[in-house]
Amino acid sequence: MxxxxxxRDLTDNKLILNxxxxxxxxxxxxxxxxxNKINLMTVPKLVPNIYVIDFRKGVENGxxxxxxxxxxxxxxxxxxxxxxxEETYTGDDKKEILFELYRICFFDKKPIFxxxxxxxxxxxxNARYRLSTLLFLPCSSDG
Numbered sequence: 370m371x372x373x374x375x376x377r378d379l380t381d382n383k384l385i386l387n388x389x390x391x392x393x394x395x396x397x398x399x400x401x402x403x404x405n406k407i408n409l410m411t412v413p414k415l416v417p418n419i420y421v422i423d424f425r426k427g428v429e430n431g432x433x434x435x436x437x438x439x440x441x442x443x444x445x446x447x448x449x450x451x452x453x454x455e456e457t458y459t460g461d462d463k464k465e466i467l468f469e470l471y472r473i474c475f476f477d478k479k480p481i482f483x484x485x486x487x488x489x490x491x492x493x494x495n496a497r498y499r500l501s502t503l504l505f506l507p508c509s510s511d512g
Contacts, residue, residue, distance in 0.1 A: 372480050376504070379482060385504050388415050392506050401478070404508040409436070417441070422454065424475045425510055431455045432471055444499075460487040460501075474505040481505040 373389045423435035431453035442448045449457045483503045490496045
């Protein structure tokens with residue numbers, strides 16, 4: 370059973386399934402997608418919902434946002450591309466869940482899928498809850 374098949378057992382979210390298929394379509398079993406060969410502009414309906422974290426220099430300094438789609442930037446109230454996620458993320462799951470999932474993706478090189486309810490900006494006038502569906506796919510940067 371492929372990773373995308375496993376995701377299909379967990380969700381019927383078309384954006385997530387389309388993204389999974391798009392990223393993994395040319396990947397051989399046991400390999401990672403090559404980020405340099407992924408052309409996000411070929412999936413314009415998905416791009417606003419996508420962000421890419423650059424792990425090439427590790428995670429010691431934080432999670433560097435290599436790319437952020439317009440819906441991601443709108444959610445954060447700023448363009449987060451080129452910034453560290455730790456400086457911009459306001460969800461209540463920041464340490465316990467979210468960054469642990471990123472680290473599993475990075476250190477263990479495992480894809481991650483999660484459905485969560487997140488409380489953002491707790492205690493502020495713009496506080497809100499959001500249902501968040503995540504799909505993290507580790508990629509290669511050198512083919």
